[in-house]
């Protein structure tokens with residue numbers, strides 16, 4: 007059964023081939039001491055290391071341990087195996103300094119400069135209750151029950167120290183992070199993840215994903231910054247939109263995912279090629295053109311998002327979209343410029359709305375016997 011090592015230089019769940027399922031969770035830390043916070047991170051690390059190998063969240067199996075105590079593992083993943091489970095931890099800006107400027111844990115001076123609340127982008131309709139968070143956990147697996155089990159047990163372990171602020175289930179990865187993977191499709195029916203940073207390109211990963219020694223705070227070396235955006239997709243109007251307009255919005259074909267300038271899925275787009283009326287064949291306001299490194303000073307990022315459907319709203323519309331996640335070495339050089347371009351003029355904006363947002367510092371991986379984030383304290 008597929009499993010990924012938990013310990014190592016980097017946390018798993020970033021360049022790891024994107025699994026099929028997501029359970030993402032953000033937490034608010036309760037009124038606890040620095041020592042209690044460290045204790046939580048140690049407990050989370052130990053449980054995550056075991057679960058990612060298919061083991062119990064606790065020292066005992068779900069059906070063992072003291073008979074008159076609640077089991078240390080809730081049990082629903084018994085027999086399922088690891089199914090590629092990765093658990094990735096991140097620290098939000100409010101862990102370092104609260105909104106009123108309090109340095110709860112004596113780490114305010116260790117907050118990386120780029121770990122600040124994201125700017126407000128044009129068109130943002132963010133809901134506070136599904137944004138932010140002091141801590142985050144990204145659990146990905148090929149079996150949804152395994153991902154949910156991980157978040158559920160980590161929440162249980164956090165009881166009295168941190169409480170769940172919001173969580174999001176995702177299905178159907180919307181990115182490939184390895185050239186060995188087939189490019190999946192998002193809920194607009196287009197291939198998503200074609201031009202992603204992929205694990206097989208270590209130079210690009212080092213340049214755009216991992217924080218280097220000397221970038222900012224030394225404790226972040228080998229880490230990355232996670233930006234999450236819950237993007238509601240207005241699928242009903244999209245589904246009534248002409249195919250030509252759908253392809254114009256993205257700048258690629260719906261079938262093969264090739265750029266409108268021709269070739270196959272992996273042919274580089276030619277933004278200068280003229281189309282009808284002398285205008286470029288790939289519209290200037292298409293998603294691909296605006297998100298492309300050429301339009302954003304070379305900005306790239308590793309996208310690792312998931313589709314979601316949270317039932318429907320009161321108007322009978324699917325409450326569906328993209329839970330966008332990306333990892334990068336520096337959000338000020340990756341997510342922020344790209345989202346600024348997109349928010350301004352992307353044709354897609356007619357069909358999408360950003361409703362949730364988060365930014366987290368994801369430290370490097372833990373060595374065996376240590377815990378995630380040890381270098382911060």
Ligand code: HEM
Pocket residue numbers: 192194196197198199200201202235237238239256258293294297298299307327328330341344345348358
């Ligand atoms: C590319 C869809 C949101 C950044 C693409 C592609 C599609 C797509 C179909 C082309 C295939 C590919 O290269 O992956 C969507 C949809 C979104 C969304 C439906 C919202 C619901 C975002 C956001 C960002 C982003 C919020 C970051 C701010 C990118 C980047 C590329 C891309 C960097 C690759 C551009 C290139 O180098 O050619 N997206 N996307 N996307 N998207 Fe998005």
